[in-house]
Amino acid sequence: MAPDGVSGTIARGEADVTVPRRRTGSLARLARRRSTIxxxxxxxxxxxxxxxxxxxxxxxxxLSTLNRRMTASVGLDNYLFLIESETFRMVVWQSCFFAITAxxxxxxxxxxxxxxxxxxxxxxxxKWRGMLLIPWVIxxxxxxxxxxxxxxxxxxxxxxxxxxxxFPSIPWLGTPWWARxxxxxxxxxxxxxxxxxxxxxxxKSVPEQLxxxxxxxxxxxxxxxxxxxxxxxxxxxxxxxxxxxxxxxANYDIVRVLTNGGxxxxxxxxxxxxxxxxxxxxxxxxxxxxxxxxxxxxAVAAFFxxxxxxxxxxxxx
Amino acid sequence: MDAATSAANRDFPKLYxxxxxxxxxxxxxxRAAYASLGFAAVIFLAPPVYMLITSLKTNAExxxxxxxxxxxxxxxLEHYAAILGNPLFLGFFRNSIIVTLIVxxxxxxxxxxxxxxxxxxxxxGSTTLATGVFLTYxxxxxxxxxPLYQIxxxxxLLNSIWGLVLVYPTLTVxxxxxxxxxxxxxxxxxxxxxxxxxxxxxxxxxxRIFVPVALPGIIAATxxxxxxxxxxxxxxxxxxxxxxxxPLTIGVVSQLVRGDTFAWGQIMAGALLAALPPVVVYVFLxxxxxxxxxxxxxxx
Numbered sequence: 122m123a124p125d126g127v128s129g130t131i132a133r134g135e136a137d138v139t140v141p142r143r144r145t146g147s148l149a150r151l152a153r154r155r156s157t158i159x160x161x162x163x164x165x166x167x168x169x170x171x172x173x174x175x176x177x178x179x180x181x182x183x184l185s186t187l188n189r190r191m192t193a194s195v196g197l198d199n200y201l202f203l204i205e206s207e208t209f210r211m212v213v214w215q216s217c218f219f220a221i222t223a224x225x226x227x228x229x230x231x232x233x234x235x236x237x238x239x240x241x242x243x244x245x246x247x248k249w250r251g252m253l254l255i256p257w258v259i260x261x262x263x264x265x266x267x268x269x270x271x272x273x274x275x276x277x278x279x280x281x282x283x284x285x286x287x288f289p290s291i292p293w294l295g296t297p298w299w300a301r302x303x304x305x306x307x308x309x310x311x312x313x314x315x316x317x318x319x320x321x322x323x324x325k326s327v328p329e330q331l332x333x334x335x336x337x338x339x340x341x342x343x344x345x346x347x348x349x350x351x352x353x354x355x356x357x358x359x360x361x362x363x364x365x366x367x368x369x370x371a372n373y374d375i376v377r378v379l380t381n382g383g384x385x386x387x388x389x390x391x392x393x394x395x396x397x398x399x400x401x402x403x404x405x406x407x408x409x410x411x412x413x414x415x416x417x418x419x420a421v422a423a424f425f426x427x428x429x430x431x432x433x434x435x436x437x438x
Numbered sequence: 439m440d441a442a443t444s445a446a447n448r449d450f451p452k453l454y455x456x457x458x459x460x461x462x463x464x465x466x467x468x469r470a471a472y473a474s475l476g477f478a479a480v481i482f483l484a485p486p487v488y489m490l491i492t493s494l495k496t497n498a499e500x501x502x503x504x505x506x507x508x509x510x511x512x513x514x515l516e517h518y519a520a521i522l523g524n525p526l527f528l529g530f531f532r533n534s535i536i537v538t539l540i541v542x543x544x545x546x547x548x549x550x551x552x553x554x555x556x557x558x559x560x561x562x563g564s565t566t567l568a569t570g571v572f573l574t575y576x577x578x579x580x581x582x583x584x585p586l587y588q589i590x591x592x593x594x595l596l597n598s599i600w601g602l603v604l605v606y607p608t609l610t611v612x613x614x615x616x617x618x619x620x621x622x623x624x625x626x627x628x629x630x631x632x633x634x635x636x637x638x639x640x641x642x643x644x645x646r647i648f649v650p651v652a653l654p655g656i657i658a659a660t661x662x663x664x665x666x667x668x669x670x671x672x673x674x675x676x677x678x679x680x681x682x683x684x685p686l687t688i689g690v691v692s693q694l695v696r697g698d699t700f701a702w703g704q705i706m707a708g709a710l711l712a713a714l715p716p717v718v719v720y721v722f723l724x725x726x727x728x729x730x731x732x733x734x735x736x737x738x
Contacts, residue, residue, distance in 0.1 A: 158640050159559035163567065166552035166615060173608045174574045177585035184585060234478055237471040249475050251724050256482050258720045258727075260669030262687045263709040267489040270702055276500070278488055278507040310482065315731070322732040342463075364576070371578030374671040378691055392580035392672070399584045400676055409584045416581070423576045427569070 185410040189403075199410040208386050212394045213414070215301065219390060220370040223308040227369075228362055230309065231316020238317070239324045250321070257314040265378040268307045269294075272379070297387035300380050304388050307375050312368075316361060323357040324350070360429045363422045371415060391415050486710075493517050493707040500702060517703035518711070526681055527708055530689035534712075537602050537685055538667045544603075545610040545663040550656065553618030554644045558630065568619060575612035579672045582608065587676050597680045605677075606667045613666075614659040617730060621655030622648055658730030661723055665716045686712040 188195045203209040234253065238246055256264065271278050272293035280290040293303045331349050340348070351358075373392040376382065382389040382397060389397070391412060399408015492500065494513040499505065521527050555561070556568050586605055587596075595601030625648060633643045649656065674688040681693050690708045694701065720727050 155559055155640065156561040159555040159561040159564070162551040162555035162559075163561075163564070165548040166571070166611060167567065169548065169607050169611050170570060170574050173586070173605060174577055174582065174612075177582050177589060178577065180589070181582070181585040184588070230478075233474065237474045240467050240471040241475070247724075249479070250728070251721075252479050253475070253482055254720075254728075255486065255717075258665070258717055259486060259713045260665075260671070260687055260716065262669070262671040262691055263713045264485055264489075266691065266705060266709045267485040270492060270706065271485060271488060276503070276507065276702075281507050310485070314482065318728055318731055322728075367576055367578060371580040373580050373675075374687075377671075377675065392578075395580065395584060396676065400587065405584055405588065412581050412584060415578075419576070419578070419581070423573060426576065427572065430572070 181409045181413060184406050185413055187406040189406065191406060195406075199407045202407070203410055203414070208389075209394070209411070211386060212389045212391060212411075215388060216370060216390045216415075218301065219305060219308070219372070220366055223305050223312065223369050224362060224365050226305070226309045227312040227316050227365060228358070230313040232320050232358075234313070234317040235320035235324055238321055250318070253317060254314045256311050257318075261311050262374040262378055264311065265307055265375050268303075268310075269379055272303055294380055295384060297384055300384055300388050304376055304379055307379060308369060308372065311375070312365060316365070319357060319361045320354065323354045327353045356429050356433045360426055360433070363426045363429070367419050367422050367426075370418060486713075489706045489710055492702055493710055495703060497701075497703060517701075517707040521704050521708045521711065526693060527689070529682055530684055530686045530693075530712075533599050533683065533689075534668060534685040534687075537599050537606065538664060540603050541606040541610060541667040542660060542663045544607055545614050546656070546660060548607065549611050549615040549618055549659065550649070551644065553615045553622055554648055556615070557619045557622040558648075559640065571612050571615050571619075574608075575616060579609060579670075583672050583676045586673070590677055596677050597683050598678075599683055599685070601677050602670075602674060602685065605673050606670060609666050609670060609673075610663040614663055617659055617662075618652070618655055621652040625651050654726060654729060657723065657726045661719060661727050662730045664719060668716050 184191070185199055186194050186196060188198075238249055238253075241249070270276075274292065274295060277290065277293060279293070284290060291299055294300050327350060331353070332345060335345050335349050370390075371392055372390060373396070376388055376390050376393045377396070380388045382393050386394075391414060395408045395411035397408075398411055399405050488508070491508065491510050494510045494515070494517075496512060496514050496516070499511060500507075505511070552571075556564055556571075590596055590601040590605065593601070593604075595604060629647055629651070630643055633647055638646065669687060670685075671687045671691075674685050675692075678684050678688060681689065684693065690705070690712050694705045694708050
């Protein structure tokens with residue numbers, strides 16, 4: 122502060138009083154300014170989350186207790202009606218079947234392909250990875266149109282291949298079980314590349330020394346997989362599976378394009394059924410109730426994802 | 439050399455057999471890997487390739503069931519010409535472009551400053567907000583479309599692309615903010631200290647240091663916002679019933695597919711043209727795309 126001793130002693134009395142005060146004053150102002158700036162920078166985000174996610178979600182709960190014309194409250198009648206409805210029970214069953222089967226298959230196929238990609242020399246990986254991620258890149262509503270045409274009752278190109286090998290044609294979208302299988306197939310086709318990419322990234326992050334140590338101890342390939350790879354990837358696997366469970370459970374576009382819920386409402390998921398009841402039949406409160414049935418499952422999955430992500434963040438630090 | 443090998447085999451039979459079996463194991467692993475990848479590639483690429491084949495066929499060839507559906511004998515571009523001459527389809531394309539560009543701009547303008555504030559400038563409730571951002575990302579659109587239908591309706595924005603511009607940020611902003619927080623958090627603190635000592639303001643710090651350094655993250659987030667708003671399906675299906683206001687996804691699905699005789703060639707040509715922009719972005723920015731995809735779980 123003071124350039125030399127003399128002026129320092131002269132100025133000290135004043136400096137002692139003013140400098141600390143000015144410093145705390147400006148520090149406080151800086152802190153205030155800094156948090157104000159931070160808040161302002163985050164304000165649009167807060168508005169979007171509050172206004173377009175939190176508020177509608179709360180509104181949906183209120184909405185689901187109203188009657189069809191939204192003039193009076195009917196309590197839990199919408200929920201009770203749904204629980205007693207045969208169609209809705211089928212929707213619950215089909216949603217669970219669809220989500221669990223599809224996520225399991227996606228995870229297994231993705232894990233297998235990630236492993237195969239990891240085996241081949243690094244030079245070729247980019248090309249294969251780029252090719253295998255294509256299903257994930259095409260907007261699903263559009264690629265499902267292609268599948269729909271492949272499942273067409275009279276011109277099915279899949280049946281053509283089956284016939285070449287001597288198998289009979291399959292009524293893909295005509296009978297409940299084949300339609301369910303078709304819907305799961307398209308979802309697995311669309312989602313497996315995502316798992317593959319996630320697992321490949323995780324495989325690459327496993328330190329090579331661990332495998333070398335295991336090899337020195339005489340571990341076989343299977344033992345390396347069970348005791349090195351899987352424990353190291355456990356967190357990523359959990360996060361990816363739970364995340365995909367949420368997305369698959371809430372899936373809409375594939376069923377909408379492929380079967381539109383048919384035959385006889387056997388392939389409806391929560392989302393497509395909520396759309397049918399809420400928007401197409403015009404019973405908004407009951408539609409809201411249908412989609413709110415997803416909430417408990419999503420909440421449980423979200424809780425575990427959050428735990429997994431923060432745990433992984435701690436590990437990375 | 440053969441003599442040497444056999445001599446070695448005689449001297450250390452066990453060791454050499456083992457080494458030989460290891461390399462043989464490796465060769466088999468490679469063969470299995472290429473076989474699985476090749477098989478997967480055929481299955482994964484079959485639907486888009488079949489869409490392309492269909493879009494190039496004449497209607498007569500498509501209807502002839504004695505021919506293999508997997509080959510095209512007389513390729514024609516008539517379906518592409520028809521679809522590109524269809525003013526409705528061009529309208530879908532224009533709507534998609536307008537909505538996507540505005541939504542990407544809004545998303546980046548909201549999520550980059552917010553991520554900067556959340557990762558560097560602590561304020562009251564900032565950690566809760568960061569968790570909230572992630573939770574919001576986990577709320578699926580199919581849970582929100584019914585209340586949003588009412589809200590958008592009460593604003594008079596049903597059947598308008600501005601309704602879509604209003605709600606699409608709920609799909610893009612949470613994830614983009616989340617991965618930008620990850621990118622910003624990985625920038626060393628020494629950089630902002632140096633900037634503060636040089637007298638930079640917070641805004642200068644964001645624009646001059648954080649944005650350039652985190653550019654790969656920003657590109658990844660932009661790609662994500664672009665592909666998500668281009669592919670969005672639930673909201674336009676719920677909010678838009680007038681063909682003039684439809685974006686591509688719902689337009690192709692609902693307007694080209696009508697009546698009893700489907701114009702499959704045109705549907706496939708339309709779907710492929712609609713899928714082209716995200717695929718082009720993907721082909722040219724593959725590494726950023728994958729970085730954005732894996733960032734959510736590996737960086738957080």
